[in-house]
Amino acid sequence: MKKIKCPFCGHTPDTVFVEFPDGEPAYWRCSICGNQIPYHPEDSEDASDPVNSPSHYVGKIECIDYLRDKLTPEEFTGFCMGNVLKYSSRWRKKDGLQDLKKAKVYLEWAIEAAEKENANG
Numbered sequence: 001m002k003k004i005k006c007p008f009c010g011h012t013p014d015t016v017f018v019e020f021p022d023g024e025p026a027y028w029r030c031s032i033c034g035n036q037i038p039y040h041p042e043d044s045e046d047a048s049d050p051v052n053s054p055s056h057y058v059g060k061i062e063c064i065d066y067l068r069d070k071l072t073p074e075e076f077t078g079f080c081m082g083n084v085l086k087y088s089s090r091w092r093k094k095d096g097l098q099d100l101k102k103a104k105v106y107l108e109w110a111i112e113a114a115e116k117e118n119a120n121g
Helices: 064-072 073-090 097-119
Strands: 015-019 029-030 034-036
Touching: 029 064, 034 073, 073 097
Parallel strands: none
Antiparallel strands: 015 029, 029 034
């Protein structure tokens, strides 16, 4: 996420992205004046890459890295292949080329995991 200037106090504060589970609009909260600043997807540096770095995955660790760490190699490969099936099955009816690219990323991760598993015996 890029830093944005607070329209209320003019500072470029440390901001926190907040999204409510009940569907309320997302916003930035200014750490200087405390005002809420409406979030717009264009405020995000990674907004243009929903395949490799979707803006809705914000945190200190990527979800896929956490899964890779916590699942066995077989479970992780299965997770990836499930997503390959999901994205490649729905691409014409949902997000088009973006879904095919997501399927490709998950397939590459599955291949990497399988290669690592084969190398380890």
